[in-house]
Amino acid sequence: MVTQTEPSTAERRAILAVLPGLVLVMLLAMLDNTIVGTAMPTIVGDLGGMQHFAWVATSYILASTITTPLYGKLGDLYGRKKLFITAILIFLAGSALSGLAQDMTQLIAFRAVQGLGAGGLMVGVMAIIGDLVPPRDRGKYQGYFAAVMALAMVGGPLVGGFFTDHISWRWCFYVNVPLGAIALFMIMAKLHTPKNTVKHxxxxxxxxxxxxxxxxxxxxxxxxxxxxxxxxxxxxxxxxxxxxxxxxxxxxxxxxxEPVLPLNLFTNRNFSLTAAIGFFQGFAMFGAIMFLPLFQQLVQHSSATNSGLLLLPLMFGMMSASMVAGQVITKTGKYRWFPFAGGIVMTAGMLALSTIDVDTSKLTTSLYMVVLGVGMGLIMQIVGMIAQNSVGPKDMGVASSTSMFFRSIGGAFGVSIFGAIFTHTLRSGLSGLPTDVADKLASSGARMNPADLAQLTTEAKTMFGQAVADATATVFGWGVVFTVLSVLLAIFIQHVPLRGGASGASDGAEKELVEA
Incomplete structure (x- = not known):
């Protein structure tokens, strides 16, 4: 097996030449998960089909989740550049068509096309970085990508709201085309990956x-x-x-x-542990991002745009921790305790957020979010790097895609289960109101907006605010269970020297891979 070594000056230049294109692709992939949410009321108003609006998100998530592991494996088999370019083209076609949609059925179908391309974007970026950069140097680059992910999570709702209010909701999709075209040009001109000529x-x-x-x-x-x-x-x-x-x-x-998902990868302890940690992190992460804006709007009376801005502390914590962790790993080659420390900090953030109530100030909530963000930043990209370092170069793509697949499935389960917990707690908190009013508020809780809230009686408004605060705190209390599980799993991660490090490290890593 060929050992990766520290990149030469020429190789560093090649990496830096293609890095802006990869960052731009990552931004597009993450932005599209969040930019549409704030535009949906306007989209439904224009296109109709209220009964089907949930499928606008579901069709995209479904298509991208299904294709993520396929892109990873096919990239390993046939080479990544052409497949990555194909994914970008499909994504851009879906974006343009979504902007042109004339009814809800068309929008749902075109969002599915977008998802078919999106499944190859993030896994392509991570696998290409895995091809170009040895694990010892990979931390600092993955820190940049984690910062982009954090920026997109918070920036998406803000950008979507701006386009919807000042231009058109269609630009939530059109914006991908010029940005994607620039990224595509950079990738085609600057990316050089090994060609696979073996028949599979x-x-x-x-x-x-x-x-x-x-x-x-x-x-x-x-x-x-x-x-x-x-x-x-x-x-x-x-x-x-x-x-x-x-x-x-x-x-x-x-x-x-040649299995699409080689099960022998799971015999490697680090690979299996990081997949499970990613699953539990997805549970906690997506739950936090979903319910914090709800609390801020319905309890702290922030507008939709302001609730997006109020997530900046979470983004700041994630960005800072990711970049620091990446730099430390690059300099020291030590990574084992980052997922453990990140899980501890995430647990502290979840515990703090489980104490919020109607009297919690925005400043206090922001401080709790910083803590949660730091914990997320110490885990998010590190587990992916550990997974990549646990496999040989021929399985780099499937390792990246499997890591993302488990995180996505964890997020889907988290949103669903936390949503059920939220609704149950909300309904219990409204039991003092007349049955018809309580049922209406409980069924529309997650979709209630400040304008609707203003029409309630003083008694109903007070009780609803308290019930939402209690339900949100309960969700974060349950989130602690999953962050604690990730901490327990992180204890068992082994330190396998990162390939491309100090002398002797690479050989030890390769030996571990062969034995695994």
């Missing part, structure tokens, strides 16, 4: 089963507690289908010549 056998059955399992899981977590009750035949059917599909998938992968 594609695992079609594994791809089909993985797609089916992913679809069942995403629909289950999206519909449970919203479209259908948790005990409904539809949700139970999806759960059964996911379980059977998973069993068949594992059976097929154990016998496939």
């Amino acid at each position: 056998k594609i695992d079609y059955l594994g791809i089909a089963l993985l797609s089916g399992v992913s679809t069942a899981l995403v629909l289950l977590t999206t519909w449970a507690g919203t479209e259908y009750a948790w005990g409904s035949p539809q949700i139970i059917g999806l759960a059964v289908a996911a379980g059977i599909g998973l069993g068949l998938f594992l059976w097929v992968e154990l016998r496939a010549t």
Whole structure:
């Protein structure tokens, strides 16, 4: 096996030449997860189809989740550059078509096209960095990407609100085209990756089963507690289908010549641990991002735009911690305790946020968010780097995509389960109101806006604010369970020297990979 060494000056120049394009692609991929939310009321007003509006997000998430592991594996088999360019082109086509949509059905379909491309964007960026940069130097670059992710999470709602209010909601999609074209030009001109000339056998059955399992899981977590009750035949059917599909998938992968998801990767302790940590982190992270703006708008009476600005402390904590951690890892080669420390800090942030109530000030909430953000920043990109360092170069793409896949599925489960907890707690807190009023408020809680709130009686308004505060605090209290689980898992991460480090480190890392 070829050992990666520290990049030469020429190699560094090549990395820096393509880095702006990769950063821009990462920004587009993350921005599109958040930019549409603030525009949805206006989109529904223009296009109609209120009963189908949830599918605007679901179709995108579903398509991107299904294709993420496929892009990772196919990139390993056939080379990354052409596949990455194809993903960008599909994403840009979907963006342009979404902006041109004339009804809700078209928008849902075109968002699915966007998702088919988006599945290859983030995994492509991470795998390409894995190809170009040895793990010892990878930390500082992944710190930059974590900063971009944090910026997109907070900036997306702000940009979406600005376009919707001052130009047109269609520019939430059109904006991707010029930015994506610039990134595409940079990638085509500056990216040089190894070409794979070996003939491969594609695992079609594994791809089909993985797609089916992913679809069942995403629909289950999206519909449970919203479209259908948790005990409904539809949700139970999806759960059964996911379980059977998973069993068949594992059976097929154990016998496939070139499995789409090589199960032997999970025999490596670090790879399995980081996948599980990513799953639990997704649980906590997406729950936080979903419910904090709700608390700020309905309890602290912030506007939608201001609630986006109030997430800046979370972004600041994530960016700062990610960049510092990346620099420290590059200089020292030590990474083992970062996921553990990040889990501890995330737990502290979750515990602090579980104490919020109607009297909690915006300053106090901001300080709690900084703590949570620092914990997230110490984990987010580090677990991906550890996963990549746990596998050989031929599995770099599938390692990156598997890490993202587990985080995405964890996020989907987190939003669904935390949403159910939120609604149950909210309904309990409104029990003192007349049944019809309580039912209306409980069913619309997550969609209630300040204008609607102003129309309530003083008694209902006070009780609703208290119930939302209690429900939000309860969600964060449950979030502690998942951050604690990530801490316990992080204890067992082994230190495998990062390839490309000091002398002897690379050999030790390669030996560990071979033995695994």
